[in-house]
Amino acid sequence: MDNVTRPEDLQRVIMLGILIAIQLILGKLGIGYKVIRIDFAFVPLFLMGKWYGPFWAGIASGVSDVIGATIINGTGFFPQFTISAVLGGVITGWLFYHHKVTWPRVIVYQLVIAVLINLIMNTYWVYMINMIPIKVLLVPRLIKELIMTPIQILIIHWIGNEHLVKRMSERLFG
Numbered sequence: 001m002d003n004v005t006r007p008e009d010l011q012r013v014i015m016l017g018i019l020i021a022i023q024l025i026l027g028k029l030g031i032g033y034k035v036i037r038i039d040f041a042f043v044p045l046f047l048m049g050k051w052y053g054p055f056w057a058g059i060a061s062g063v064s065d066v067i068g069a070t071i072i073n074g075t076g077f078f079p080q081f082t083i084s085a086v087l088g089g090v091i092t093g094w095l096f097y098h099h100k101v102t103w104p105r106v107i108v109y110q111l112v113i114a115v116l117i118n119l120i121m122n123t124y125w126v127y128m129i130n131m132i133p134i135k136v137l138l139v140p141r142l143i144k145e146l147i148m149t150p151i152q153i154l155i156i157h158w159i160g161n162e163h164l165v166k167r168m169s170e171r172l173f174g
Contacts, residue, residue, distance in 0.1 A: 015172065016056060019044040020064045024072050027064075036144050042113075046156050049092025050101070051169060057097075061089030080125045088117050101160025110153045114145045 023044040030039025041064075049057040065085035069075050095109045123141050127134050159165055 011172070012052060012056065016048065016052065016060045019048050020060055020067070023061075023064045024068050027068055028072060032144075036140050038144065038148060040155075042152055043155065043159060045089060045092055046096065046159065047165075048089060049094075050096040050160065051172065052093065053097035054090040054093030057089035057093035058086045059089070061092075062086040078125065078129060080128065081122065084117050084121045084125065087121075088113055091117075096160070101157060103157060106153050106157045106160070110149050110156065114149045118145055 023041045026043065027039050027041040030037050030041070032038050045057065045061055048060050052060070062082050062085050065082045066077060069077050069081065091109065091112060095105055099105060119138070119141060123134060123137050126132065126137055
């Protein structure tokens with residue numbers, strides 16, 4: 001049988017497509033402006049990383065970013081944000097694929113994403129696009145991360161240990 005047509009490959013593509021769609025919907029339902037935005041698109045990203053690992057989570061997150069920027073939001077493609085999205089997917093997969101969802105792992109994960117991706121990288125990308133001084137951008141973005149980080153830690157830990165998600169994982173992956 002051809003490698004492309006294996007049932008598990010088709011299942012992976014379909015499920016990643018569904019998770020990308022959910023990520024786009026949750027991102028669109030967020031509140032705030034492009035500089036400071038609160039949404040729950042991190043939930044499908046977590047599932048991509050947990051279920052499919054760093055490679056596929058990185059690719060799916062990058063695809064989601066491109067679709068979101070060009071088709072859904074119409075903001076235009078900015079490759080640096082795609083790099084952040086891919087890196088976020090890789091980090092998620094690296095920390096959760098074939099690993100238990102423990103408090104220390106979730107806390108380290110969320111702190112890395114909040115500081116490295118959201119505060120450092122994405123703040124710099126917003127600066128590059130809008131030429132708003134980093135000092136002006138950093139304060140509200142830091143406040144948003146201080147508010148959202150504990151919320152995201154709680155939600156990721158809960159979802160990662162939820163029986164329904166565990167049953168779905170067993171059903172998908174045996």
